[in-house]
Amino acid sequence: MTGRPGVDIPDHRGRTGLHLAGRDLKRNPDVRIRDVELTSQGWHVLRRTTFDYRRRDGRWETLQRETYDRGNGAVVLPYDTERGCVLLIRQFRYPAYVNGHPDGMLIEAAAGLLDADDPHTAIRREGAEELGILLGPLTHVLDAYMSPGSVTERLHFFAAPYTPADRVDAGGGVEEEGEDIEVLELDFDEALAMTLDGRITDGKTLLLLHWAALHGPFAPQQNASRASVRVG
Structure with a gap:
């Protein structure tokens, strides 16, 4: 048999x-x-x-x-509050393309599957592979089931500071795995506006950007705190 x-x-x-x-x-x-x-x-x-x-x-x-x-995954929003920007990526997503997205080129936060790693190790790996940077201290934002009606994946959300000095290479992903990733450094306010006008439609990225605006590094109380430090 x-x-x-x-x-x-x-x-x-x-x-x-x-x-x-x-x-x-x-x-x-x-x-x-x-x-x-x-x-x-x-x-x-x-x-x-x-x-x-x-x-x-x-x-x-x-x-x-x-x-x-498909296993569990991790996603990260790297941010630079001094320059007021965040790092995102753009890549082709066939499922979005076949379901109405104009060209399938989605703007997203860098993410990847855990494979055999813990979430912290996995997202540092993805930061190096996709973005070409060494992430600073990780802030765990939340964990979420993004499509619980059919997909088992639990996604671990992180944010981390970065500076231009943290860049180790151009990023772009792993070519042998079919990745062809463009790294985007965007003004945070522009990125947030893109979540409202349809230029950013990826769920995990929407969540992280709005978290950053409401409770994270670009929240009003954080901006006020940084301003007082500079004045002092």
Whole structure:
């Protein structure tokens, strides 16, 4: 009998047991996992899970949900308050292109999958690869599920200061992984305006820029504090 890649024999990434994810979940007494099927495994994994769910009125029903598992990720907003700017990237995103974006070239905050690293290590790696900078001290902003109806990914959000002296190379991503990334240094006020007029439509980037304006390094109280330091 021929084995099934990703199930009982290694797939192209050396993985087995991909059909086992979620089978032992018992944290919610109103959810009982019946079966997990591996429907596709490329670089990431698509599963169909059958489970019983107890509704609020006490009735049980059997449901199926497909989940796309691409691992967890991290994203960072590098900022320079002295010059009033932030570092973002622009790259082609086919899913956005096929779903109505004019050219698929999205302006985003630098991000990447954790792979085997912790979030802090992963985002420093992405800062070097995509932006070509060594990030300063990381501020953890929040963690969020960006598309919880179908994608399992939990994204770790960070912000970090940088200066021109922190640049180590031109960035641009890893060519062997198909990355072709343009680094953008933008005035913060302009970047914020781009979130309102449709030039920036990436969810994680919208969240970080508005956080920076309301609670982060460009918040009014932070600007007032810096001004008082300069006056003093």
